[in-house]
Amino acid sequence: MFEKRVKLGYGSYNELSCRYAKYIEKVKKAFQRGDIVLDKFSKGVAERILGTVLKYGGDFAELFVEDRYSTNISLKNGSVETAQTGRMFGVGIRGFLGDKAIYAYTNDLSEENMLAVARRVGEALGEVKLGDLNLDLRKKELNNRHIIIFNPKDVQKETKVRYMKNAYEAARSYSPVIAQVVVNYWDYDQNVLIANTEGVYVTDERVRTRLMINAVAMKDGQMESGFYGPGAAMGPEFLERMDLEQAGVRAARIAVRMVDAQPAPAGRMTVVISNEFGGVIFHEAVGHALEASSVARGMSVFAGKLGQQVGAECVSAVDDGTIPNAWGSANVDDEGTPTQRNLLIEKGVLKGYMIDKLGSRRMNMPPTGSGRRQDYTYAPTSRMSNTFILPGEYHPEEVIASVDYGLYAKTMGGGSVNPATGEFNFAVNEGYLIENGKVTRPVKGATLIGKGYEIVQKIEMVGNDVARGQGMCGSYSGSIPADVGEPTIKVREILVGGRNQ
């Protein structure tokens, strides 16, 4: 499942790190601070917890410690209505026996309680017991790829509110039919420590900042809304660098165009899906069904199809958790495996899956750095990070010009899928008709549905304008930040659920 939209515009990452080289010292300090927060977990404690699991059962144990500080601010009608900060703090303890997994979490962090939880995990696995375990955890120093300039804690809340108000003003003044604008701000600083009985002992800090703008237009008793929600694995400097006015205008534009739109036509037709957030089609139609959580037990339509032609030749796609400061990136996944760029589909041929540690055991394939979770209250499983279709050869104008009659899905909403059957759906938040190769008039209320394995074969043209957009992906291990992305694409035929004329 994927929820809401959009854009990046990070510019050059290298340029960013050079320009702010002087802040690197500060960044290092932030990391040290992260370690201090987690310092209740000396290697000794971690070793005792892991050892306790294995003493009672299982052949693998893992510890995940999380300390997260979040800020949420909500602005309605130009005024801040709610402001909340908070700290989440807890541990997750997991054990494997073969390909069985037991997970427990707690936020009673007394060593006595944590050892009792570890013992329960081991006992639930039962059967296999190892003798005395000699664990030698060695901390791995990560080469941090995601430079944070300002820790969210160090930026005044007034500054965050100013960003929100700038976006609000731009959206509000875009048109007299805008009746309401809601702007939400969210940031967090998540420090994790991950240790396991294979010798992994690593810490990582994940900082995220996001602005979510929702504009409502009202005209002749009709109400329509438009949304734009840019985010990044950056501190509030992300908003400092962003064009906040354009962001507000973008949300307002969608609402204003849609309040004048006629209902979308119903039936099968050719659909051109715009770049960046349009990539939600790949995320739903294909991505979820390539996760080990579905593939390993044969619960996916793509299980057992590696090396086979599953899509049109113009389709190549990757999942890349390494992109500097991208919304879905991290240095290591939530199982301590370094993230990587995974080639999923190359010229229509299925090349790889997204695999976590448990999936790796079940599939007998190496993990791909894809073990993710919302927070310590979820066991990790295979998830997407930043997933997108690679660019093709056409200019977006050519793609549109090639269509006699169809739908131009300019802004997508969220979607969902059943990986076992491939049935997916997603909403078009801003749509237009294409007639004789030209975009003619706005249409609203279109939902696109189909079966993933069919749709990926029906992609006929792939543009050269690849971009990524941000959203929250929901699945077994909770709701996590993930990028979707694509260039403009054309799908020969897809069912559009509009109104009958």
Next chain:
Amino acid sequence: MKNKQFDDFKDTVFALAKKNNVEVQISYSQNRNFQLRYQNGDMDQYTDAGKFRINVLVLKDGKLGASYTETFDNPEKVFLDACENISIVDTEDVEYFYDGSGEYLKLEPYDGAFENLPVRDRIGYVETAHKEVRKDERILMDMAVYGDEMNERRIANTLGLDVSFVDGGGFMYAMAVAKDSSPRSGTEFTLGKRPEDIDAAYVGKKAREESIALIGSQSVKSGKYRIILRNDVFSDMLGMLVSMISAENAQKNLSPLKGKLGEQIGSNIFTVKDLPYHPMSISNAPFDTQGVQTCEKAIIEKGVFKTFLHNLKTAKKDGVKPTGNAAGNGIAPINLYVEPGNKSFEELLSTLGDGILIIQVDGMHAGANPISGNFSLGAKGFKVENGKIVRGVEEITISGNFLEMMKNMEEVGSDLRAFVGFGGCIVPSIIVNEIDIAGTM
């Protein structure tokens, strides 16, 4: 509940509040949670866990600042964070705390019946469902999930409020996938407060039967159809109504029901209530998240819109009594209840005669817009002719407007069922006399 630690934390924060001349409210919630998921008969996930959270709200000059924590360490920092958050709040809205005066409903707290079950029994539920699903060789894949939960809540503030409650229960879900030209999935679930409420064999059987019945599904021609929304589907779609009846949303121009109190907004057979208690629900509550008493009320009575749902702030603003529907930062019913009609599900089918029975809608989070009421959703179901199910229907969407749909409601069934989502939801199936369907035939 860690009463001693909570009391110490509370006393520290209350003392700080007094010193700083502000009011403060502390909520404590503790959750125990067990979940098992099997795929194709093998354990896929097993979670056994617990956690707590403390929320601190500071009220100063009608403005609220919030902060939460998951450790009893450092109450001072949590209090100061909440105070600091007040400094950026610049809304004209005035917030209140409730002093806890008046009587509360005496509800039986959840007794942790599932909590005390041996793990073997809980595994037994999923194994039973799995075996039941697999009784047909056309089944390709299956999934079975069992879970139970226990939530303890306590809210106390410096005006004298101090209330607590325990709720919880167990649930079970099964999915069967049958072999066909495209795989066909059928699902079923159940929930209850007592282990005997969970009939694992029934859940497995229903999931299997549904997936098998869908073999040979085809789409339909695009057009306008009479339909049955099965109770589970109707409960999903009522999520739109929940957003519309929030007084907060109305006051902020985010509800199409704004200004429609007292108007006929739905068919005269449509009555919706909010109930603090219903025997089928596992989310009953004597008070809302502000500690205000919950109460029974009609929201829509015979199609006439009777009341929005309020928290303390929105009630004051509209000059009415709070309705006990605060839900964190939002507003929600405790148990949304649609008054049943007389016809059983089978009688609804014969009343429908020719049409489509909708058994699943997808994409409520994206394809339904509670601000405009418009929806366009992926769906599947069965084609009904002469009151009989004739075949499965796949690859369709249903589109319309929720406000129009309330007016087009033709029959309400007697087949009440309990669901969870936004609090509890207890609803029957309904007949809608016209809806747009897009299909590929």
